[in-house]
Amino acid sequence: MGNTKGKIAEVSLALFNEYGIANVSQRMIAERAGISPGNLTYHFKRREEIVHELYRQLVEKINARLDTRLVGTVSLSVLFTITTSMIAILYEYRFFMLDFVHVMKGHPEIKAHHKTLSLTRENQFFELISQLVSNGTMRPERLPDEYKFLYMRLSILLDFWISSAAVSETDITKDTLDLYGQMILQSLFPYLTPQGETEYTSLYQPV
Amino acid sequence: MGNTKGKIAEVSLALFNEYGIANVSQRMIAERAGISPGNLTYHFKRREEIVHELYRQLVEKINARLDTRLVGTVSLSVLFTITTSMIAILYEYRFFMLDFVHVMKGHPEIKAHHKTLSLTRENQFFELISQLVSNGTMRPERLPDEYKFLYMRLSILLDFWISSAAVSETDITKDTLDLYGQMILQSLFPYLTPQGETEYTSLYQPV
DNA sequence: ATAACAATAGTACATTTGTCCTAATTATTT
DNA sequence: AAATAATTAGGACAAATGTACTATTGTTAT
Known part of the structure; x- marks a missing residue:
């Protein structure tokens, strides 16, 4: 699919802005981006x-x-x-x-x-x-x-x-x-x- | 012993100042204060x-x-x-x-x-x-x-x-x-x- | 001195988290 | 069409954390 990495960055920005970095887990990001946690680590190895x-x-x-x-x-x-x-x-x-x-x-x-x-x-x-x-x-x-x-x-x-x-x-x-x-x-x-x-x-x- | 609650507050302040609130666990505080984790929860039920x-x-x-x-x-x-x-x-x-x-x-x-x-x-x-x-x-x-x-x-x-x-x-x-x-x-x-x-x-x- | 209470230690437990692993699926190249 | 690589899903795992629980020790009051 198109641009998963961009989508991750996009929803991360929104979540970080809303809850603060420390209160946003990778699972939250993955869910909001509509992808699996494993896929997230694929694109961003480290948080x-x-x-x-x-x-x-x-x-x-x-x-x-x-x-x-x-x-x-x-x-x-x-x-x-x-x-x-x-x-x-x-x-x-x-x-x-x-x-x-x-x-x-x-x-x-x-x-x-x-x-x-x-x-x-x-x-x-x-x-x-x-x-x-x-x-x-x-x-x-x-x-x-x-x-x-x-x-x-x-x-x-x-x-x-x-x-x-x-x-x-x-x-x-x-x-x-x-x-x-x-x-x-x-x-x-x-x-x-x-x-x-x-x-x-x-x-x-x-x- | 004397004033355990005060001691906890004292070392918490030092640790918070040094590492930031989010990076200080109750176990760290207990250890630095020389008490058990259980004793810490006794004096401060919630973090x-x-x-x-x-x-x-x-x-x-x-x-x-x-x-x-x-x-x-x-x-x-x-x-x-x-x-x-x-x-x-x-x-x-x-x-x-x-x-x-x-x-x-x-x-x-x-x-x-x-x-x-x-x-x-x-x-x-x-x-x-x-x-x-x-x-x-x-x-x-x-x-x-x-x-x-x-x-x-x-x-x-x-x-x-x-x-x-x-x-x-x-x-x-x-x-x-x-x-x-x-x-x-x-x-x-x-x-x-x-x-x-x-x-x-x-x-x-x-x- | 003994009963009642306060303080402490040590451990257990459930939850959450970041990261890793394997298999499946999709896309790309030859 | 076959093979190779990229992408994705789903779950596993170890580590850490806040808090609860139980037993033990120390203190105080009667």
Whole structure:
């Protein structure tokens, strides 16, 4: 039959998102996929391989979205669309974020890959910031390491807003994603110049 | 012998912090506590009761620390000491934060209690902010819900800085706690008035 | 001192889980 | 068409886990 491996990944994602990795057994996955447990081990010899496959999908999606956005003029709106895209993608693979610590602890390859990814992401961020500063959109640093700390905060917020929402919200809708996106992006507002503020508000009051 | 129940809680905390709740079996706890598995079930009939007991300890410690700090004049330094205290206590019970989502999902009583706790914490925060504003330490809101979003960010950072540190740092020392404390508190800096900024910098360059 | 109770040890049991194995079936190649 | 490989089903197995049960030891009260 067509693509059993893909089907397994698909239902695994759904189950992981719903119940959390630890609460999903291979038998559950097999049943939901309509295949036998033996067939599952045929396609994924070890349980971790399923998680790893989904991680590959996630990274691929993120890269695809980032590459198309990161060329061209640097402005606040670029940061906005990047963040909004990231939020949507991360939500699609939310079980990773909900189980972030355990995944990283139990999957050294994923952890290693994520580390290098974080580094390039950090460099891209500082690149962007320095351009926004010379741009007149953001003000220069007024404290030592001020933008290093800002980056730390942004990455924590991006990595864990889903966990926070999972705890405090009853269910997560499109509105929730917008709310958390706005919450994260507003971190930037107090660092903007008057010119930057104008751009910021225009992005939230379009037309 | 003396206090077996306390001993169980003590070694459970250590084991949970080291390996994560899900990776600690009752047999591990019993062995480390130097008692039999049967004796463990005698003191804690269900596994969740251990977690619940530790949660009680955590809440008690937080309350004890908050009550002594929250009286008297309102200033930035109050916020600083509160945050620093919270960071230290949360780190002591870090397994909660590292497993936040799962604990909340699997322990409805803890979730319910945490919800009411969050509400009062939020109210206290807005109380404090409004005093700091009329104080001349912080500037008024310049965007709708600006301080609501600031609170959201602060609580996410407080709840998940440990998870972030666990992923990116190899080991967490006293310096790490200071670093993350500074990172969190610097969220406030750009909302300060010139007067508030003076107070802020004086708190980081004491004497 | 003896009865009543609390604490502890040790083991048993049912369940669940990841993984493996073998046989059957289907698809592909020659 | 025959042979070879890929895929699937179904069950087996060992390991681990939470919890229950029984017997024994220690403590306290009368």
